[in-house]
Amino acid sequence: MAPTATRSPWPRVGAIVLLLTALLSVIMIAFAWPATRSSVHDIPIAVAGPSAATAQVAQQLSAKRPGTFDVTVVDGTAAAERLILDREVYGAIDVSSGHPQLIIASAASPAVAQALQQVAQALGGTDAGVPVRDLVPLPADDPRGAGLAAGALPLVLGGIAAAGVLTSLVVGVARRLAGALAFAVTGALALVAILQFWLGSVEGSYWLNSGAVALGIAATALTILGLESLLGAAGLGLGAASMMLLGNPLSGLSSAPEMLPSGWGTLGQFLPPGAAGSLLRSTAFFDGHAAAPHVWVLLGWAALGLVLAGLAAARTARRPAAAEPAAEAVPATVAV
Known part of the structure; x- marks a missing residue:
């Protein structure tokens, strides 16, 4: 007779329910608090x-x-x-x-x-x-800027999804990083084509706009991949949560950084979603003016991801080297 499956204890069920409640509350605060406390300042x-x-x-x-x-x-x-x-x-x-x-x-x-x-x-x-x-109006096809504001979430999700899928399906840190960079280019070309040629939400150079979006996707994906390489599943969760629960609501793409609660709008511009959104506005409508700070922020995050991945690779390379002397110290067994 097959043994009966062990049931989870009720305290564990209760703890999971409380954890899910806390997670839902954090998500609500992350998205609703900046919106409800928005005001014009500075x-x-x-x-x-x-x-x-x-x-x-x-x-x-x-x-x-x-x-x-x-x-x-x-x-x-x-x-x-x-x-x-x-x-x-x-x-x-x-x-x-x-x-x-x-x-x-x-x-x-x-x-x-x-x-x-x-x-x-x-x-x-x-x-x-x-x-x-x-002086610089929005396109006639999207006079309220709805398409650009809505594009904030796909931009963030693109980097998160790339990191998650590559981690699950691709073996090898170098191959994952190469896949993330390749997807950043192809994903940006597709996303900007939709925004610019179909929805008419952005103007300017298609290639510059695509470069801005590609840099944003790469910064997000490489950072999360670097964290996953170093910390495992915990790093993947930490990176995804940071980009989604902090970076997206604090990006200011649907309003402006100065309309978010004091200080938080500034923080949002130092995270990949906010920097990428502001960079896209600059390339799409202002001939790239004021783009440099956002480019440096995104390059900084991408470099951080590469450094974290390099540290993880170096740690992995040291482990076999440390194990070899111990293996050599064991005397060989002589067959009788």
Whole structure:
């Protein structure tokens, strides 16, 4: 008679239920907290015009919206536009002509552009409000930027999935790393083709956009593979959880880093999802301006993954070498 399968003890079942509850709570906090606590703070904007007029506008902004804006004063419209195109500010209130107008770049962040319009209308003091000029608009096929915002999750999942599948199906660290790099290229070409040619959500050079996405996928996948090589399944879980529960909600791709809870938006830009999203905005709409910091962040994560994988390989190589002297010390058995 076959033995009866041993049943799990009830305390173990209870512990697993509590663990799953804690995990679900962490997921809810990771995704809902940044969204519900989002607010406009420290948004970089320019105020352009004569010193007396710009000082008055800056004072109004400080009085009516304290802590909301980080104001840079410039002497004219051209200087303000240059700051916007270089991605140093999100928009500008221009009083050069004596009548205020608002210059925005909705491609930098539709949420910030909307917030700036609300503030400008209040500053106008009339029902007609302030004229608005969109210097870098979103594509006509996706005027709300929904496709780019939605692309944040596939970008993260692509790197996580690559690491998980390669770990399960490919033997050899070097082959896994090569597979991750190859997938980063092919996956980026496919993802950007969908965003750019089908959905019309991004513009600019297809190849530069694909390079930005490939770098983001590679940074995520290589980091997770490096952690898995060094720590095993725990490293795989740690890397995937960090990218999904921290990197994705803190990327700011659906709004802006400055609209996340204070400090967390900055942290998000030092993680692969946030850096990749900001890099894609730069290549798609701003001719690559302000791309360098994000490129360095992604290269840093990719290099970290390679270093971790190298450490794991070196540790594995030392083990047989350490075992050989012990094997030699055992005297040979003489057959009788």
